[in-house]
Amino acid sequence: MTATTQQQTGVTMTNVEAVRTTLHAALVRDDRVLVMGEDVGARGNVFLITKGFLEEFGPQRIIDTPLAEASIVGIAIGMAMEGLRPIAEIQFADFIYPAFNQIVGEAAKVRYRSNGDYTCPLVIRTPYGGGVRGALSHSVSIEALFYHVPGLTILAPSTPADIKGLLNAAIECPDPVLFLEHKKTYRSVKGEVPGGYYTIPIGKADVKKAGTQLSVVSYGYNLHQALDAANRLEGDGISVEVIDLRSIRPMDKGTILESVRKTRKLLIVHEDNKFGGIGAEISAMVAEEAFFELDAPIRRLAGPDVPAMGYALPLEEEFMTSTEEMVDAMRELARF
Amino acid sequence: MAKTTAARGRDLDRGGLSDEQLVAMLRNMLLQRQLDNRGFQLNRQGKIPFALGSEGHEAVQAGAAMAFERGRDVLAPYYRDLGLALGVGMSPFEILSSLFARQTDRSMGRQFPNHYTNHDLGVMSISSIIAGHCTHAVGVAAAFKYRGESGRAVLCTTGEGATSQGEWHESVNYAAVHGLPIVFLVQNNEWAISTPQDMQMKVANVADKAPGYGLPGVVCDGFSPIATYRVMHEALERAHAGGGPTIVEAKCYRFLSHSTDDDDRTYRSRDAIEERRKLDPVPRFEQALIEAGVIDEALAKRLKQDVLRETNEATDAAEAQPYPTAESLYTNVVAGDYKPWQD
Numbered sequence: 001m002t003a004t005t006q007q008q009t010g011v012t013m014t015n016v017e018a019v020r021t022t023l024h025a026a027l028v029r030d031d032r033v034l035v036m037g038e039d040v041g042a043r044g045n046v047f048l049i050t051k052g053f054l055e056e057f058g059p060q061r062i063i064d065t066p067l068a069e070a071s072i073v074g075i076a077i078g079m080a081m082e083g084l085r086p087i088a089e090i091q092f093a094d095f096i097y098p099a100f101n102q103i104v105g106e107a108a109k110v111r112y113r114s115n116g117d118y119t120c121p122l123v124i125r126t127p128y129g130g131g132v133r134g135a136l137s138h139s140v141s142i143e144a145l146f147y148h149v150p151g152l153t154i155l156a157p158s159t160p161a162d163i164k165g166l167l168n169a170a171i172e173c174p175d176p177v178l179f180l181e182h183k184k185t186y187r188s189v190k191g192e193v194p195g196g197y198y199t200i201p202i203g204k205a206d207v208k209k210a211g212t213q214l215s216v217v218s219y220g221y222n223l224h225q226a227l228d229a230a231n232r233l234e235g236d237g238i239s240v241e242v243i244d245l246r247s248i249r250p251m252d253k254g255t256i257l258e259s260v261r262k263t264r265k266l267l268i269v270h271e272d273n274k275f276g277g278i279g280a281e282i283s284a285m286v287a288e289e290a291f292f293e294l295d296a297p298i299r300r301l302a303g304p305d306v307p308a309m310g311y312a313l314p315l316e317e318e319f320m321t322s323t324e325e326m327v328d329a330m331r332e333l334a335r336f
Numbered sequence: 337m338a339k340t341t342a343a344r345g346r347d348l349d350r351g352g353l354s355d356e357q358l359v360a361m362l363r364n365m366l367l368q369r370q371l372d373n374r375g376f377q378l379n380r381q382g383k384i385p386f387a388l389g390s391e392g393h394e395a396v397q398a399g400a401a402m403a404f405e406r407g408r409d410v411l412a413p414y415y416r417d418l419g420l421a422l423g424v425g426m427s428p429f430e431i432l433s434s435l436f437a438r439q440t441d442r443s444m445g446r447q448f449p450n451h452y453t454n455h456d457l458g459v460m461s462i463s464s465i466i467a468g469h470c471t472h473a474v475g476v477a478a479a480f481k482y483r484g485e486s487g488r489a490v491l492c493t494t495g496e497g498a499t500s501q502g503e504w505h506e507s508v509n510y511a512a513v514h515g516l517p518i519v520f521l522v523q524n525n526e527w528a529i530s531t532p533q534d535m536q537m538k539v540a541n542v543a544d545k546a547p548g549y550g551l552p553g554v555v556c557d558g559f560s561p562i563a564t565y566r567v568m569h570e571a572l573e574r575a576h577a578g579g580g581p582t583i584v585e586a587k588c589y590r591f592l593s594h595s596t597d598d599d600d601r602t603y604r605s606r607d608a609i610e611e612r613r614k615l616d617p618v619p620r621f622e623q624a625l626i627e628a629g630v631i632d633e634a635l636a637k638r639l640k641q642d643v644l645r646e647t648n649e650a651t652d653a654a655e656a657q658p659y660p661t662a663e664s665l666y667t668n669v670v671a672g673d674y675k676p677w678q679d
Contacts, residue, residue: 034482060482061482065510066506066509066510066513068502068506068509068510070471070502070503070506071471071474071503071506071507071509071510073471074468074470074471074472074474074475074503074506074507075471075472075474075475075478075507075510076475077471077472077475078412078471078472078473078474078475078476078477078478078479079475079476079478079479079482080475081460081461081472081475081476082410082475082476082479082480083479084479084482086475098502101465101468101503102468102471102503105463105465105468106463106465106468106469106472109463110461111668111669111670111671112446112668112669113443113446113447113451113453113461113463114442114443114447114453114455114461115442115443115444115446115453115667115668116668117442117443117453117454117455117461118453118455118460118461119671150669150674150676151669151670153670174670174671175670175671203678204678247678249676250675250676250677250678251676251677251678252678253677253678253679254678254679285677
């Protein structure tokens with residue numbers, strides 16, 4: 001580490017600014033780091049995350065790729081196998097399907113199939129999630145499609161400070177990382193970010209609000225709604241503990257179990273479809289490990305079993321779980 | 337040590353290669369043939385579950401390997417590259433360790449036969465998913481260019497069927513746009529398992545696709561190691577010098593079934609294969625070197641005895657190795673101690 005563009009003192013910023021400043025610092029810090037993807041150069045990324053990077057770091061490091069997601073990931077894999085630290089961007093998570101083979105069939109297996117002869121220290125960043133009128137192909141959640149895959153690390157931080165710490169950890173990680181950024185939180189979520197370089201350990205959840213009567217596990221935009229709901233219930237004398245998962249694979253069993261053993265009730269909230277979603281794995285784990293310590297059935301609030309949210313506002317709203325639904329579910333579970 | 341051929345026997349256009357290099361290519365081809373046969377024999381004996389043959393590819397691979405600069409270039413191979421693997425420095429023992437799936441295999445018995453890895457020699461690890469590795473090859477070439485390592489190039493090989501894949505197209509296109517140091521060698525053996533070339537593409541030559549990418553495309557006789565060497569040497573030199581990618585199509589033929597699990601009698605005639613066998617590159621090159629006076633009959637015989645002995649020794653040595661332990665299934669998923677649930 002030679003230089004840093006970040007101040008040592010904390011500053012308040014949005015999620016999108018946290019992504020931007022962390023990427024910028026990584027580019028300054030390590031010349032093995034490259035950013036590549038569709039429209040990351042002159043356009044500065046569709047959310048302006050890399051605006052000005054092309055001018056500052058040049059076209060060798062900020063690469064506007066051809067419009068071809070499989071090779072964005074595949075070429076980044078080759079760079080990683082050769083010792084660079086590419087950060088590949090998939091413009092919207094919905095566009096990641098053409099790269100599925102490269103992520104699942106290749107990146108996740110490079111270390112394993114060569115028994116460590118080759119490694120793949122690659123970061124794939126992509127904005128996901130709905131609530132922004134993105135319709136069927138600009139609003140999906142993709143984590144469940146990938147969390148089945150050993151060899152992959154999947155991160156989905158929800159606050160600026162966590163984004164900085166976990167994006168730094170992802171860049172340091174010697175294995176491929178899928179880094180998910182919820183679009184609706186890009187500009188709607190602000191928070192204090194510590195100065196200087198730091199990482200947050202991969203695989204560690206964070207108790208964002210302590211409570212005693214009920215545990216809620218969530219991530220992404222839903223996490224902020226869950227916090228809002230929990231704060232509202234505080235006035236009614238219902239004490240809710242809210243856990244931000246942050247890391248989807250690996251997952252933090254210790255933090256979840258410790259909380260559930262204390263509150264004896266669990267609600268899982270995620271935007272992705274309920275069937276086969278992250279909540280299913282958490283439910284199974286808690287049922288296996290702490291069944292007799294539960295005072296109520298595990299409850300899940302998640303996306304419905306339809307292909308995606310529609311463009312029309314009522315279709316989007318129907319798909320997304322509202323804060324009011326969370327309040328109701330928490331109240332019911334607390335009363336159980 | 338290179339001698340002129342004019343004084344000795346029939347004239348041989350040697351492509352600038354010395355006697356030693358010509359003999360090395362012949363030896364490589366003889367060893368390929370021997371190891372290929374060994375894989376099929378071991379399968380028939382019930383000693384190994386699977387083998388893939390590259391019979392008919394000996395010349396193109398001996399020629400391409402001779403053009404490869406060891407220690408500088410990187411090979412992104414496909415699953416029919418036994419001769420290239422040997423030619424860039426892998427040993428018969430490594431090949432047999434892979435066939436027997438023994439602990440001494442670099443992947444520790446994880447990978448299918450012919451899916452090599454040898455980072456020290458610049459042999460990249462591949463999957464069986466056709467053309468996926470072409471993007472990785474481009475990534476390595478991009479890294480060479482980014483770091484300013486001139487004089488280094490990537491040799492990316494496929495069969496002709498791979499050129500139907502989107503990832504082959506994406507790879508060639510990206511390499512062309514960025515002028516990367518890479519050669520796409522397409523070993524056109526006319527068959528992708530049972531699917532003939534005219535069901536893969538409308539054009540007569542894979543190289544005909546090159547102008548669509550703004551790249552040079554060259555066809556060479558993949559039954560001639562010297563012809564292949566000449567074209568590959570030129571293409572790699574261009575890449576080393578910053579001249580960008582080339583698509584090289586080496587016309588060869590697949591003499592055997594796709595693998596020990598395939599039966600090519602179900603889709604092609606014996607006569608067609610026998611017709612092509614008349615041009616078998618291995619005895620033909622041996623004969624050409626004898627006629628040119630580069631070797632004599634005695635040396636040819638010795639070379640064949642030599643590769644048979646080497647193959648036998650490697651077979652015995654590899655077979656004697658232990659299997660990987662069952663516990664090794666769990667290692668090297670990711671760095672460190674792997675578990676999806678963190679305590």
